[in-house]
Amino acid sequence: MTADSRLDAPPLSTADLDDRQPGGVWPPTPAMLAEPTDPHLAAAQAERLNAAWALPRGWRYITAVNNAEVGKWYALAAFGFMLAAGVLALLIRVQLAVPDNDFLSADRFNQFFTMHGSAMMFLFAVPMFEAISILLLPAFLGTRDMPFPRLSAYGFWCFLIGGFFVLGSLLFDAAPSSGWFMYPPLAIEAEGVGSDIWLLGLSFIEVASIAAAVELIVGVIKCRPPGMRINLMPLYAWYVLVVGGMILFAFPPLIAGDFLFELQRSMDWPFFDPERGGDPLLWQHLFWIFGHPEVYIIFLPSIAIAAMVVPTAAGRPIVGYSWIVLSAVGTGFLSFGLWVHHMFTTGLPSLSLGFFSAASQAVVIPTGVQIFAFIATLMVGRVRVILPTLWIAGAVAVFTAGGLTGVMVALAPFDWQVHDTYFIVAHLHYTLFGGMIFPVIGGIYYFYPFITKKKMSERLGRWSFWLTFAGFNICFLPMHLTGLLGMPRRVWTYPGDLGWDWLNLISTVGAFVLASGILIFAWDLIRPKRHQPLTERNPWNAGTLEWAHEVPGQAWSPRSIPYITSRYPLWDQDRIVQRMDAGRFYLPDAPEGHRETIVTSAVDAIPQVAARVTGPAWCTLVAAAFTGGAFILPTFKMYVPAVLCGIFAIASVIWWLWTATARIPEREMRDVGLSLRLPTYVSGSKAPGWWAVFVTMLGDATAFASLVFGVFFYWTARPDFPPPGMPHADPGLTAAAAALLAATWGATRIARSVHRAGRVRAARALLAAAPLMSLAGAAALVGAVWLPGLEPSSHVYPAMMWALVIWTTAHVLCGTIMLAYCLARSLAGRMLPRFDADLWNTTLFWHFLGVTCVVTAAMIGLVPRVM
C-alpha cells in the first residue's frame, strides 16, 4: 500500500502532530463487510440514531436544519419566485402583443422587465442550484447531512426574507426599473427607492449564495464517504465543486460594485459620475465580471443533473469521465474571460474586444465536449426513453441552438448590429431554457421519487414537455427575426408597420402555450398524492448512491455510511444496499445522542474524524431576521435601526457559535464501526470549519481585489486620477496603521503556537493585546484619510481611498471580535490547548486580513504618490 492511502499519512501541518490519530483497520476487508450484524443490537442502534436525527414536531418544524427539509423549502420557494417572475413575463408579452398598446404604463413595464430578469436570476436560477444541491448532494455522497446544516438554514431564511422584500416592492409600485443590470447613470438618477431595493436586497441574497457555496465546497471536499476517492466521485459533485469555486470569484465583484453604488446613492460619493472623475463603465465591468460567470453558474449544475440522468437512461457508466471533468473545470475558468462581450459597444480598444471575443469562442470547446460525452454515452448504451430523458433531449436541442447564436454574438462586428435587440433576448432565453429550465425539470421528474417517495405522472409529464417545448420555440424562435429587423429590447411599445407586429403576436401566443406547459408541471408537482402507492427504492435502476434511500424516508438518511469502491456502487458493489440498511458500515449508532458525520481526506477520502453536526435551532432564524433588518432598513434611510439590527445579528451569530461549535467532546476517540477508531475533535486543515473559513476568505479577498482593480481602472480610464493638488493620505498614520495591524496578525499567529504548546497564560496575554492593537490600527487607518481632509464627495480619488479604508476597517472590527471571542472561550474553559479549533480559524482569518491591511496601506499611502 502506498503512503497516501494509509490512515497515518505523514503530517502536513503542525495541527497533525497530535496523538489523536485515526486507528484500527483501514480499508475494511471483504470478510468484515460480509459479517452479519446482530439484529437486536441493530434495532437498538436504529432507535438511538432516529432520536438524534428526528425532525422537530409541530410549530417547531421551522427550526429544522436537516438537509432534506431545508432543501425542499429552498426549492419550493425558488420555484414560487420563478412562477411570479413568469407571470411578469406574460404581462410583458401581453403589452407587446400588438403595436401602440397601453395595457401597461411605461413605468410599470420598466418595473416588470427589471424584476423579471432580476427575479429569474437571483431568486430562481442560482438559489435553485443551491436548493437542489443541498437536497441531493448528501445523498449522492451517501452521507447524513451537509457539514454545516445551520448555515444552510440561515442561508435559506435570508433568501426567503430578501426574496419577499425585493419582489414585494412590485405591489407598492416601488420596484427597481432600470433593467436587471442597473447601469448608471440611469439607475443612480432613478427616483424612489427602487434602485436601493435592488442593491441592498440582492446583496443580502448574495450573502446567502456565498454561504451555500461554502457549504457545498466543504461538503464535496471533506464529507465524501470513506473510500470515495476523487476519481470515483459522482460527476454532480465535480460540477458542484467547480460552481462553488465560481461563485466565490464571481459574486464578490458584484458585492464590491453594490458597495460602491450604494455609497453613491446614499452619500453622493462620485464613483460613477464622470463630472467628478468617476466612470459609469466601472460598474459595467464589475457587474459583468459577475454576470457572465453567473450564466455558467446556472448552466453547469443543471447540466450536472443531465450527467446523472444520462448514465441511468443508457444503462451504463458515463463515457469520458475525465473529459467531463475537463469540461466542467475548463468552462469554469474560461467563463471568467468573457465578460466584456456584454460591453462590445462601449468603445473599448478593438484589441481588447478581440481578446474577449476570442475567449468567448474558446469556451465553446469545453462546453461542447460534455455534450459529445453525453451523446456518446447514449450511443454506446441501450437507451430507455424514460420521461427525464425527454426533457434532457429537449435541453440539448434548445441549448445547442442558443450556443450557436452565442458564437454569432461573440463576434464583435455582428454584436454591434444586434446589441440590445430582440436577437439577444432570443439568444439568452435559448441558452437559459436549454441550459437550465429543461434539465432542471427533467431532474425533478427523475429525483421526485427520491425526494417525496412518490412518482409524478408520466402522462402529465409528456403533456407538459410538449407544450413547454413547442411554446418555447413559438415564443422565442421568431424573436431572432424580430431582433434582426431592428426591434430594440426593453421598449414599452412600438409603432405598427415596421414588420414587427405579427412576429410579436406569435411570440405572445407562444408565451402562453409555454406557460400552460409549466403550469401542468407545477400541478403535477404539488397535487395531493396521498392515495398513490409509494415508489420502489430504485425506480430507474440507477447506479449512484442516492437510490439507496429508504422508502418510506428516514430522518437519518443512510442507516450507515458506506465504504465506496466504485463510481456506480449500486451496480458494482456486492449487496451494498442491504449492508447499509443493516448498519454494517460506518456510524450506525448515535451512542451519545449526537448528530455526527464522517469527515474524510480531500483527495483519497481516508477517514479522519467523526465530527459533530449541529441540530435544530432558533438562532438561525433570529440571525437571518436581524441580518435582513440590517440590509433592508437602510433602503428607507433608517440607519440607526439598521445598525441595531446589525448588532443583534452579530450577537445571535456569536450565541450560535458559542453554544454549538467546536464543543469539547465527552470522549476524544470514538469507535465508528468496522474496527475503525476516529478522533472526535480536530483543528486546522482537517477540520471542516477551517475549510469554511478558507473558502469564505477566498471570496472576501476577491471582493477586496475588485476594489483594488477599481483604483487601477480609474488610473487607466481617467487622465486626472489622482487629480493634481488633491491631498494624499497621511504617510505617518498609514505606516502606523500598517505596523499595528501587521503586529496584530503576528500576535495572533504566535498565540496559536504558544497555546498549542500549553502556555495558556501567554496565549491569553497575546489575545488580550491583539484586539487593542487592531483597534488602534483601525483608528490610525481612518485618521490617515480623515486628517489630511480627503473629501469623498468632491472627487472619485478621495472617495475610492475612503472606500478602501471603510472596507478594511469593517474587516478589522470583525477580526477584533474574533480575537475577543477566542479570549472569552479560553477564559470560559471552552478552548483548551488540545481543543483549539477557534484559534486556528481566527488565525486563518487574520492571514487573509493581514494581507488586506498591508495592501490597503500600500494602496492609500504609496500607490497614489507613484501614479
Added chain:
Amino acid sequence: MHWPHRYSSLWHMIAAPIVWAIHFCTVYGWTAAVCARADAPGAARFGTGLATLVALAAIAWLGWHAWLQWDYRPHDPRLHDVPTTEARREFLGHAAWLLAGVSAIGVIFVALPAIFIESCL
C-alpha cells in the same frame, strides 16, 4: 517510481488553467494600460506576444508532467475508475493533461487578435 505529494493535489491539476487566467489578466491589463496611457499599439502587441510565449512554455511544461503522471499506455483500459492510488493519480494526470490542452488553445485564441489588429482604436 516515486511520486511526490503534489501528484495527489487538486491544485496541481488546475495549474494550467491558472496559467491561462494569469495570461489573460496580464494581456488585458497590459493592453488597457498601454493603449490608454501611451496609445502605443506596438508595445501592446509585443507585450501580448511575449506573455503568450511565456504562458505557452509554462503550459507545455505542466502538460508534459501531467502526461507523465497520466502514464499513458495504448493497450490498457484507461477508465481510472478503480479504487486505487494509481487510478486516482493517473486520473488527476489525465484531467490535468486535458486541461493543459484546453488552456493552450485558450492562450493561443486570446493572443490571435494581437496578430491581426494593429491599432488601439
